[in-house]
Amino acid sequence: MNIAIPSVPIKLQRGGGHAGMCCARWLVLACALLTGMAASAAPPVETPYGAVSLPFTLYQVPGAPVYYVEGLSGVPDSVNEGHTSNAGFVVTEAGVVVFDALGTPALGYRLLQRIREVTDKPVKCVVVSHYHADHIYGLQAFKEHANAPTVLAQRGTLGYTGGTADSQGEDAARRLEQRRQALFPWVDEKTTIVAPDQVFDRETSFELGGVRFEVKHLGPAHAPGDAIMLVRNYGVLFGGDVIYGGRVPFLDSPETDITQWLAGLDYIAGLKDQVQYVIPGHGTMSEDAQRVVEATRNYILYVREVMARAVGDLVPFDEAYLNTGWSRFEKLPAFDASNRGNAYRIYLDEEARSLR
Numbered sequence: 001m002n003i004a005i006p007s008v009p010i011k012l013q014r015g016g017g018h019a020g021m022c023c024a025r026w027l028v029l030a031c032a033l034l035t036g037m038a039a040s041a042a043p044p045v046e047t048p049y050g051a052v053s054l055p056f057t058l059y060q061v062p063g064a065p066v067y068y069v070e071g072l073s074g075v076p077d078s079v080n081e082g083h084t085s086n087a088g089f090v091v092t093e094a095g096v097v098v099f100d101a102l103g104t105p106a107l108g109y110r111l112l113q114r115i116r117e118v119t120d121k122p123v124k125c126v127v128v129s130h131y132h133a134d135h136i137y138g139l140q141a142f143k144e145h146a147n148a149p150t151v152l153a154q155r156g157t158l159g160y161t162g163g164t165a166d167s168q169g170e171d172a173a174r175r176l177e178q179r180r181q182a183l184f185p186w187v188d189e190k191t192t193i194v195a196p197d198q199v200f201d202r203e204t205s206f207e208l209g210g211v212r213f214e215v216k217h218l219g220p221a222h223a224p225g226d227a228i229m230l231v232r233n234y235g236v237l238f239g240g241d242v243i244y245g246g247r248v249p250f251l252d253s254p255e256t257d258i259t260q261w262l263a264g265l266d267y268i269a270g271l272k273d274q275v276q277y278v279i280p281g282h283g284t285m286s287e288d289a290q291r292v293v294e295a296t297r298n299y300i301l302y303v304r305e306v307m308a309r310a311v312g313d314l315v316p317f318d319e320a321y322l323n324t325g326w327s328r329f330e331k332l333p334a335f336d337a338s339n340r341g342n343a344y345r346i347y348l349d350e351e352a353r354s355l356r
């Protein structure tokens with residue numbers, strides 16, 4: 001395989017310059033806004049969907065025309081302006097492929113602005129990892145300001161948008177209502193949910209400007225339509241919410257299928273010779289696919305193990321949660337926001353399983 005990446009990876013600089021970084025533009029974009037500068041130092045940036053005042057740092061994968069932004073930890077609220085997920089894009093000679101669109105139209109518009117700072121090539125396609133609000137509300141900005149790129153997602157996402165016979169999109173409507181409260185003015189009555197233009201079943205692949213994109217369904221894991229995208233030429237994997245980088249995963253959804261999720265992680269682990277960089281749906285990029293898979297897997301296995309034991313011993317959830325040692329994970333971002341809900345979700349799963 002021909003990976004155009006240095007054999008000794010150049011570490012992304014998150015606090016200062018690096019003589020080896022090959023892209024001066026990245027230095028300009030990233031260094032100005034990296035950690036150490038107060039969030040308030042950056043003036044708000046106006047968009048047609050409201051001003052974004054958070055730093056909106058663009059990172060580049062070393063040696064590749066692959067870029068991404070990284071969301072904050074925590075649940076979407078007015079402080080983080082809904083910027084809690086990651087999204088990225090790949091520049092080719094023939095156009096741009098985007099992966100995920102962030103959690104508000106304003107953030108989607110900021111991503112589009114960042115793309116325009118790097119290239120004037122048209123955005124051809126937005127691949128969506130799954131239809132959860134924090135990854136898709138930015139699609140509206142792409143549809144309205146980027147020459148209507150094709151939105152590609154796995155067929156399972158249609159249940160969310162109401163595109164299937166047994167779904168009217170109630171979950172999506174409920175979530176939109178919640179976000180209109182929690183994320184006003186970035187999500188308001190003008191915010192719409194953009195359904196996929198194209199769906200695939202097991203996997204699909206395409207080539208653009210000589211770059212090969214391989215998109216595969218790994219769900220239902222975190223969500224029914226979980227998709228990952230391998231950018232073959234550069235060995236970059238966009239993992240969506242099947243992978244969390246250095247933070248506690250979010251398991252607390254009725255759609256989450258733990259068994260399938262673990263199988264998906266096994267699949268990603270099997271790609272280790274083809275993947276140099278993993279960009280997760282939340283958290284930091286990793287140069288070690290194996291390690292990031294292990295971290296997500298170890299967390300899931302631990303929660304399942306302790307909750308299954310509690311159910312087996314007929315210990316009530318509150319008591320089981322209190323008596324569980326969480327020290328391995330409690331320093332991780334998103335622990336406070338997600339851990340108890342995750343544990344309860346798994347407890348209920350195990351309870352249901354024990355009754356079957």
Ligand SMILES: [Zn+2]
Pocket residue numbers: 130132222223241
């Ligand atoms: Zn999600």
